[in-house]
Amino acid sequence: MINLLVADDDSHIRALLKHFMTVEGYRVIEAKDGLEAVLKLKEGRIDLAILDVMMPGIDGFALCEFIRQNYDIPIILLTAREQLSDKEQGYLRGTDDYMTKPFEAEELLFRIKALFRRYSLVSSDIINLNRIVINRKNHEISDGDSMLLLPLKEFELLAQLAQYPGRLFSREDLIRLVWGVGYDGDDRTVDVHIKRLRQRFVDYQEDFVIHTVRGIGYKLEVPVR
Structure with missing residues (x-):
């Protein structure tokens, strides 16, 4: 059974989501605040987290x-605040999706299923982007007919984006994940490498697209075919 963590200090929302998601076949694990949510995460397997932003103690961000x-799990943030800056902060902190209150439980269900579809594109070593197959273990990329050769950092950058399709990464995130915390060069090197990847895969836009989110960073999307 799939385990959903619902962390919200509003008991009515927790009860609503527990009822609705249980009917849909999910197991809901409740947490009334951020600290309890951390304990639930450590106690057992969680497959997806639904987090309220405004919680006492450890907030949703x-x-x-x-x-x-x-943890390598999908995250959805819930909040009553609609400011763009709040959404930006949520995505910079690593959320996969963002919903404002009040919301329809059915729409939340749609988004949960969409996130599970995204994450199912990824295995431990193999990432499938329609025709493109990325083998992280062997550092190989294939389009089904031939091998595509990339410099190491371009490969690692593409693999990082592809491992979490739809997730927004800031330049700082990508520097830390691909170049390492000790990197002291210009963070615009990310832009240069993204430009090169787009040029290399210009004929594969039906398989995946790397989008720029102005002022924040990049995300990779996989078109539905």
């Missing part, structure tokens, strides 16, 4: 960042 650093 901090909890989102903690999960992203320690």
Whole structure:
């Protein structure tokens, strides 16, 4: 059974989501605040986290960042705040999706299923982007007919984006994940490498597209075929 973590200090929302998601076949694990959510994460397997932003103690943004650093699971943030800056902060902290309250439980269900579809594109070593197959273990990329050769950092950058389709990465995230925390060069090197990847895969836009989110960073999307 798929386990959903619902962390929200509003007991009515927790009860609503538990009822609705249980009917849909999910197992809901509740947490009334961020600290309890951390304990639930450590106690057993969680497959997806639904987090309220405005929680006492550890808020949703901090909890989102903690999960992203320690677990490879989809995250949805819930908030009553609609400011663009709040959404930006959520995506920078690592959320996969963002919903404002009040919301329809059925729409949340749609988004949960969409995230599971995205994450199912990825295995431990093999990432499938329609015709493109990325083998992280062997550092190989194939289009089904031939091998595509990339310099190491371009390969690692593409693999990082492809491992989490739809997730927004800031330049700082990509520098840390691809070049390492000790890198002290210009963060615009990310832009240069993204430009080269787009040029190399200009004929594969039906398989995947790397989008620029102005002022924040990049995300890779896989078109539905």
